Amino acid sequence: MHRTCNFADRPLSCGSPVNWLERLAPEDPLFDRPEEEILPRKRPKRRRLARLAGTAATALALGAQACGDGDGPARRITDAILVQLAAESGPPALPIPTEEGPPIVPLALEGPADGAPLLRLPLPPGEEPDSFARDVSQRAGVEFAEPIYLYGESRAPNDPRLKELWGLTAIDAAGAWSTSVGDRRVTVAVVDDGVALTHPDLAPNLWVNPSEIAGNGKDDDGDGYIDDVNGWDFVEHRSDPSPARTGDARWHGSHVSGTIGAAGDNRIGIAGVNWKVALMALRAIGPSGGRSDDLARAIDYAVDHGARVINASWGGGGQSQVIARAIARAEKQGALFVAAAGNDGAASPGFPANLGSGNVLSVGALTPGGTLAPFSNRGALVAAPGVGILSTTAPGQYERYDGTSMAAPHVSGIAALLWSARPEATLAQVRRAILSSAVALGGTKHGRVDAARAMAALLGDSGGGGSGGFVLSRDSLAFTSSRGHAPRAQTVSLRAEGGGARSWTARADAAWVRLGNEQGETPARITVRAEPGHLGPGDHLARVRIEDPDRAGSSVVLQIKLHVGDTPAIATAGAGCEMRDGHLHANRGATCLLSLPGLGAGTIAGTVQWRLPGGALVQGGRVYGQFVRRGEYQVEVTASEDAVESVPVVVE
Numbered sequence: 001m002h003r004t005c006n007f008a009d010r011p012l013s014c015g016s017p018v019n020w021l022e023r024l025a026p027e028d029p030l031f032d033r034p035e036e037e038i039l040p041r042k043r044p045k046r047r048r049l050a051r052l053a054g055t056a057a058t059a060l061a062l063g064a065q066a067c068g069d070g071d072g073p074a075r076r077i078t079d080a081i082l083v084q085l086a087a088e089s090g091p092p093a094l095p096i097p098t099e100e101g102p103p104i105v106p107l108a109l110e111g112p113a114d115g116a117p118l119l120r121l122p123l124p125p126g127e128e129p130d131s132f133a134r135d136v137s138q139r140a141g142v143e144f145a146e147p148i149y150l151y152g153e154s155r156a157p158n159d160p161r162l163k164e165l166w167g168l169t170a171i172d173a174a175g176a177w178s179t180s181v182g183d184r185r186v187t188v189a190v191v192d193d194g195v196a197l198t199h200p201d202l203a204p205n206l207w208v209n210p211s212e213i214a215g216n217g218k219d220d221d222g223d224g225y226i227d228d229v230n231g232w233d234f235v236e237h238r239s240d241p242s243p244a245r246t247g248d249a250r251w252h253g254s255h256v257s258g259t260i261g262a263a264g265d266n267r268i269g270i271a272g273v274n275w276k277v278a279l280m281a282l283r284a285i286g287p288s289g290g291r292s293d294d295l296a297r298a299i300d301y302a303v304d305h306g307a308r309v310i311n312a313s314w315g316g317g318g319q320s321q322v323i324a325r326a327i328a329r330a331e332k333q334g335a336l337f338v339a340a341a342g343n344d345g346a347a348s349p350g351f352p353a354n355l356g357s358g359n360v361l362s363v364g365a366l367t368p369g370g371t372l373a374p375f376s377n378r379g380a381l382v383a384a385p386g387v388g389i390l391s392t393t394a395p396g397q398y399e400r401y402d403g404t405s406m407a408a409p410h411v412s413g414i415a416a417l418l419w420s421a422r423p424e425a426t427l428a429q430v431r432r433a434i435l436s437s438a439v440a441l442g443g444t445k446h447g448r449v450d451a452a453r454a455m456a457a458l459l460g461d462s463g464g465g466g467s468g469g470f471v472l473s474r475d476s477l478a479f480t481s482s483r484g485h486a487p488r489a490q491t492v493s494l495r496a497e498g499g500g501a502r503s504w505t506a507r508a509d510a511a512w513v514r515l516g517n518e519q520g521e522t523p524a525r526i527t528v529r530a531e532p533g534h535l536g537p538g539d540h541l542a543r544v545r546i547e548d549p550d551r552a553g554s555s556v557v558l559q560i561k562l563h564v565g566d567t568p569a570i571a572t573a574g575a576g577c578e579m580r581d582g583h584l585h586a587n588r589g590a591t592c593l594l595s596l597p598g599l600g601a602g603t604i605a606g607t608v609q610w611r612l613p614g615g616a617l618v619q620g621g622r623v624y625g626q627f628v629r630r631g632e633y634q635v636e637v638t639a640s641e642d643a644v645e646s647v648p649v650v651v652e
Contacts, residue, residue: 080120081133081147083107087116089141091574091624095132096589097124102614103629103651107591116143119624159201159264159271161398166368167259167385171410173273175452176417179459181264182274183420188260188309188412189231189302191295192253194243195281197230199254199395201262201269206230207278209305223304231281232301234294241281251393253283255401256313258392259409260416269398270390273413273451274420280307290314296326299337303330308419311412312339313405315350323352331359334427338363338412340404341380348379359427361415361434364444365407372443376404381435383444384410414451418458425458433458469554470494470504470522470546476559478621479530480596480639487639488608489529492558494522494546505549510542513560530562537564563596570637570647571595577627583648584635586627595622596639611636613649627651 085092097105107119123132129147136145168174187207196202207230212220214229225232227239243250257272257279264275284290284298295314302310310330327337337357341364342350353362365376365386372378373387386407393399411434418430425433437453438446472492479487494504505519506526512535516527528544540562547555572579576590586592596608610618612625613633633649 078129079123081123081129081136081145083119083121083136083145084143085117085119086141086143089116091577091591091593092136092139092141093575094121094136094139094591094626095124097122097626097628099588099629101628102612102616103631103633104612104614104616104625104627104635104649106612106616106618107624107626117624120148121145158267159262159269160267161270161390164390165270167389167406167410168271168273170366170368170370170385170448171273171414172450172452173413173417175450176414176455177275179455180417180421182261182272182276182417183423184276184278185423186274186309186416186419187278187280187305187307188274188311188416189280189282189298189307190253190257190260190311190409191282191284191298191302192256192311192313193250193285193290194233194241194253194283195231195257195279196251196254196392196395197240197242197281199258199392201266201392202254202257202279204263204266205261205272205274205277205279207280223301225301231283232298233283234298234301235283235286241283243283244287247287250287251399252313252401252405253281253285254393255389255391255399256311256405256409257281258398259389259406260311260413262392269392273410274416277413277416277420280305285314292318292320292322296320296322299323299326299330303333303335307335309336309338309412309415311409312337312352313403313408315340315342315353319351324355324357327352327355327357327360331357331427335359336361336412336415336427336431338408338415340408341365342377343375343403343405344377345375346377349377353377353380359431361411361431363404363408363411365402365404366441366448370441370448372441373402376407376443378443379445380404380443381445382411382438382447382449383407383441384449411449414449414454417451418454421455422458425461429458429461433461470502470548470556472546472556472558474558476561477528478561478563480563480565481530481532481535482565482639482645484532485639486532487530487562489516489527491516491525491527494524494526494556503549504546506544506546508542508544508560510540510560512540512562513542513544515544526558528558528560530560532562532564535562535564539563570635583650585650585652588627588630588651590627591624592627593622593624594635596637609638611638 105122107121121136123129133145133147136142197206209229212227212229215227217226219226229239231241232239233241243254258270260272261274261277261279262270262272264271280302282298282301284294299310330337337359338361339353341353341362348354349362361382362380364380364383365373366383367373367387372383376386384407386404387402388400389402389406390398390400414434415430418433419425433454434449435446437450437457439448439450441447472494474492477490481487502522504522506515508515512531512533514529514531542560544558544560545555546558570579570584572584572592572594574590574592576587577592578585608619608621610623612618612635630651635647635649637645637647
């Protein structure tokens with residue numbers, strides 16, 4: 001648990017917004033020197049402090065981030081606990097509430113309908129959640145009981161300088177961390193001026209060549225590179241891809257790497273978009289810039305060694321076909337190429353961000369105020385935080401840089417995070433998730449990236465693939481008919497395994513089964529009705545076969561069960577509960593399970609409705625209730641399209 005605080009709460013040596021913004025703009029010779037061939041994206045020599053200062057209040061709001069000094073006490077709901085019943089067990093004997101309130105207290109089913117019931121049990125007055133849960137957990141038929149805990153809005157690591165990373169807040173990294181914080185099986189290639197391999201916030205997340213033995217002087221994996229354990233230096237042709245040995249402007253790639261994947265939750269420095277990832281260090285930019293052949297070879301190396309994302313925080317020079325073709329080769333292998341748009345304030349991105357390949361994402365720079373930075377080239381596909389970005393530099397050190405170079409790794413980090421959550425996703429799916437979820441922003445084609453929205457978009461994307469069989473949301477449906485009334489219709493979802501559109505036809509093997517649609521394309525919803533007609537009492541079975549008309553042998557079967565009865569008899573279970581002479585008799589304080597004959601535990605909720613005395617409405621094939629007030633009542637059951645049945649209840 002971490003409390004939340006405002007970005008303004010962080011300790012600063014300078015208190016005013018303008019002074020704070022000045023701290024976001026350190027001088028860095030790497031960004032200011034003239035371009036030679038292809039250099040890391042440089043920033044303008046003069047910062048637009050006047051324009052940035054006007055956004056200070058917005059910057060502070062954007063900077064709201066989780067902070068704290070360890071886990072605080074757990075918070076609990078004080079009016080109920082959760083009770084997990086053991087599989088196949090009947091209703092347990094639970095503490096008897098007072099006779100105040102409704103005659104029958106429904107116990108809400110919180111778990112999946114087709115699993116062992118998870119009940120929400122009201123907390124009696126004067127009871128404490130922990131002690132009450134301990135008492136209930138000792139009762140027969142209860143697997144466990146526990147308080148209902150309250151958690152914070154976001155997940156945050158314990159890295160001490162996390163609260164200074166306004167960029168992670170701006171892209172809602174914490175919203176995506178609830179799904180995944182990264183995976184070291186996802187590799188991001190940092191094609192840059194080297195990576196500080198001994199930085200304590202980077203070392204845990206360095207890529208390791210699994211086929212190479214360190215220090216033996218041999219090319220163990222036969223790739224043409226000797227001892228390439230963490231990557232390769234294409235500038236000096238050596239196995240150590242660390243930055244240049246001397247010079248002030250040599251931590252650009254290290255800074256980029258930290259934004260992508262500085263180790264999270266390690267009580268050191270900062271956290272990257274990914275707490276865990278494999279950072280492949282590929283040095284292809286030297287003191288004089290990056291040669292197009294070195295950069296192309298680095299791209300090819302990244303692809304050949306399994307990188308799913310290639311970060312390119314560089315540009316300029318000519319329109320190199322060598323690099324363009326290397327990027328095209330990367331696309332064929334499913335690798336995403338994330339490119340900085342450029343820092344010239346131009347109307348369109350520079351090379352290679354301007355390439356229209358299906359694997360390229362061009363990235364502009366966002367200010368803390370939520371606008372595109374004045375220096376950022378316009379027309380990029382997306383924008384990400386690129387002003388005053390704190391990240392890793394020299395071993396053990398951190399500095400703030402700005403530029404589209406700093407924006408690109410936010411996007412590379414999001415892509416890696418998406419693949420960690422859904423490894424089978426295609427390049428097209430990940431790219432589409434990032435673009436479709438972006439928040440509109442002037443000066444870009446799609447907008448500001450949002451990690452949480454991108455994660456939701458990817459997890460909800462059923463496209464791609466399409467080569468597998470059909471998948472139904474449910475394998476069977478159960479209906480019940482009382483006195484000839486037609487049961488409520490039910491619906492199932494049909495999709496193709498791996499997503500995509502596939503033709504289908506459906507046919508039932510019994511006349512009493514009616515389908516709302518008998519053909520179509522996936523994904524689809526299929527409505528099923530059961531018409532009892534002249535069927536006699538008892539259980540009736542049928543099957544609906546769904547096939548691909550263009551693919552012989554490809555089918556899935558939906559089982560249909562219909563129970564026909566002469567009365568709306570309720571099945572009941574639990575000590576002190578029984579059906580007698582058409583009445584439900586229950587002892588005061590008894591916990592009873594009520595259900596309709598023929599309906600399984602996983603019956604779709606909307607097909608049966610129970611209205612209890614006192615007005616509570618419960619949906620589903622079964623309902624748990626505590627009978628707390630003596631007297632005679634009625635329970636109304638609606639399980640058909642055209643009738644409401646009443647069942648007398650006597651609480652004794």
